Amino acid sequence: MKFNKLNVYLLVIILLLTAMLLLDKRFLPAKSQLPQFSPSNADLISTVMGYIKTDYLEEPNPVRVTEGAYRGLVNSLDPLSSYLDKDLASRYLNRKTPVSDTGLVIFKKYGVFPMVVAIRENSPAAQAGLKVGDNISAINDRNTMNLSLLETSLLLEAEPGANGQQPVKLRVLRGSETMEIEVNRDFISRDNLKFSAGPSGLVVLRPTSIYQGLSVEVSKTIKARLKTRPTPKAAVLDLRDCWGGDYEEARKLINLFIKVEEAANLISRGQKQVLSCPDSPAFPELRLFIWVNQATSGPAELVAGVLKDLDRARTIGLETPGLAGLQESFPLSDGSLVVLTTAVFSLKSGAKLWDNSLPLDVKLSYSESMDKLYQDKTLALLSAKN
Numbered sequence: 246m247k248f249n250k251l252n253v254y255l256l257v258i259i260l261l262l263t264a265m266l267l268l269d270k271r272f273l274p275a276k277s278q279l280p281q282f283s284p285s286n287a288d289l290i291s292t293v294m295g296y297i298k299t300d301y302l303e304e305p306n307p308v309r310v311t312e313g314a315y316r317g318l319v320n321s322l323d324p325l326s327s328y329l330d331k332d333l334a335s336r337y338l339n340r341k342t343p344v345s346d347t348g349l350v351i352f353k354k355y356g357v358f359p360m361v362v363a364i365r366e367n368s369p370a371a372q373a374g375l376k377v378g379d380n381i382s383a384i385n386d387r388n389t390m391n392l393s394l395l396e397t398s399l400l401l402e403a404e405p406g407a408n409g410q411q412p413v414k415l416r417v418l419r420g421s422e423t424m425e426i427e428v429n430r431d432f433i434s435r436d437n438l439k440f441s442a443g444p445s446g447l448v449v450l451r452p453t454s455i456y457q458g459l460s461v462e463v464s465k466t467i468k469a470r471l472k473t474r475p476t477p478k479a480a481v482l483d484l485r486d487c488w489g490g491d492y493e494e495a496r497k498l499i500n501l502f503i504k505v506e507e508a509a510n511l512i513s514r515g516q517k518q519v520l521s522c523p524d525s526p527a528f529p530e531l532r533l534f535i536w537v538n539q540a541t542s543g544p545a546e547l548v549a550g551v552l553k554d555l556d557r558a559r560t561i562g563l564e565t566p567g568l569a570g571l572q573e574s575f576p577l578s579d580g581s582l583v584v585l586t587t588a589v590f591s592l593k594s595g596a597k598l599w600d601n602s603l604p605l606d607v608k609l610s611y612s613e614s615m616d617k618l619y620q621d622k623t624l625a626l627l628s629a630k631n
Contacts, residue, residue: 312581313391319583320393321355323600325572327393327584334582336399337574345403347413348432349375350488350540352566353394358382358418362566363486363540369429375417377611382423383416395584403430438462442470445624446478447534455490455544460497464527471531479532479627483619485562486538487545492571495544496520501527503557509547509598511571513588520551520590534623537562537603538615543569547590550603554592561607561622569598 312330319328329337348368353359358380364371381389384400392400401413412427436456443449448470452459463482470477499508500522511518535549535558546569552558570589576582589599596604607622609615 315581316391316393317355319585320391320396323570323586324352324354324394324566325568325570325584326586327395329396329399329582329584331580333396333399334576334580336402336405337395337582337584339405340402341405343433343435345433346398346430347401347428348434349401349428350486351381351394351397351401352539352542353389353392353397355393356390359389359392359394359397363488363538365432365434365486368432368434370432373426373428375415375426375428376419378419380418381415382418383414385414386416401430438466440466440470442477443481443620443623445627446475447481447620447623447627448477448479449481449483451483451485452487454487455492455495455498455548457491457494459490459494460501463498464501467528467531479534479623480528481534481536481623482548482558483536484541484545484549485536485619486540488540488542490544492544492547495547496522498548499551500524502531502533502552503529503555505555505593507593508551508555509593510591511588512591512597518588532627533558534626535560536619536623537565537605539563539566541565541603546598546603550590550592550596550598553604553606554594554596559606559626560603561619561626562605562609563611564602564605564608567597567599567601567603 312328316328319326348365348370349361350363350365351359352362361370361375361377361379361381363377364375381397383389384397387400389397403411412429415426415428417424417426434453436453436459438453438459439451441449441451448467450463450466452463467480496508503522504524504526505522507519508522509520511520533552535552537545537549537560541549541562542565546565546567549558549560549565550569553560570586572584573587574582574584589597591597591599607626609618609622612618
């Protein structure tokens with residue numbers, strides 16, 4: 246989706262204004278054409294910057310302070326928007342897939358520490374004893390409070406050309422306890438689809454992400470199982486810890502189970518683009534359940550949200566983060582980069598999948614025996630009348 250260039254120009258103007266604020270005692274004159282700053286706000290900001298320049302214990306580093314202003318301006322917009330300095334911008338633009346990292350899946354909002362929401366099986370993070378719910382307050386002694394989710398993720402990845410065995414030092418908060426933990430960054434998560442035959446004729450399909458080609462694999466797996474005896478009564482899409490992926494693949498996966506002209510909408514500054522699933526579904530009658538948790542994100546939220554919204558599936562699990570949106574990146578002249586959310590998804594019913602959990606039929610609370618809890622709730626729904 247094309248991003249309105251006017252917004253890019255406006256962003257650049259705001260960043261320049263912020264820099265001028267930090268490098269000068271006075272704010273721009275009251276005749277400024279930017280309506281978001283009232284005269285009272287201008288006076289207040291100018292006063293604060295004056296105090297910093299005249300009364301702070303030492304002369305502030307203008308480059309560092311200006312970058313901090315840029316970071317706060319962009320990172321505070323939403324969890325997926327981000328300002329990247331030159332070094333992190335270069336790493337982001339030159340990312341090679343698959344990525345080598347710690348195996349942590351994190352969620353973060355601006356002004357709070359990143360939280361561990363999932364840990365990949367057999368990863369260095371799992372071996373180091375990290376747990377879901379841990380908060381990371383520092384990465385290699387760098388405070389994480391005002392970093393974006395993207396910045397934090399990049400810092401947890403192996404640096405380009407570096408040995409993945411080189412550990413990253415994490416300061417971890419767990420309840421009232423603070424720990425220093427070193428974790429290797431040599432874990433590579435491979436896209437795959439796990440299959441298991443659950444109790445009472447359930448076919449359980451668990452993808453690592455909504456990767457390209459997933460819909461074909463899901464279709465082949467279900468068709469093969471439907472030829473066995475006894476015939477499965479229902480399928481489960483286990484989208485727990487399914488973080489990231491491809492939205493077009495999400496659409497194809499939805500279309501396996503339902504045909505609909507308006508499955509969802511992509512909203513950008515008042516404009517609407519309809520997401521359609523026009524093909525005949527391969528499994529229009531197969532009963533479907535979807536498992537989700539706090540690490541079900543983006544395209545996986547779209548799949549679960551649409552199928553629930555259109556009454557094609559029942560959703561069970563923990564609330565999801567609400568990150569179904571598109572981002573675009575905009576390079577700045579100094580080599581830094583701005584990543585902005587330019588569009589978000591909403592369901593046909595009007596419910597947004599942005600900053601809101603997808604609707605749940607059965608809402609669970611976190612416990613140590615989650616697998617059994619999901620199965621029990623699914624079997625209860627399966628045995629109940631439609």
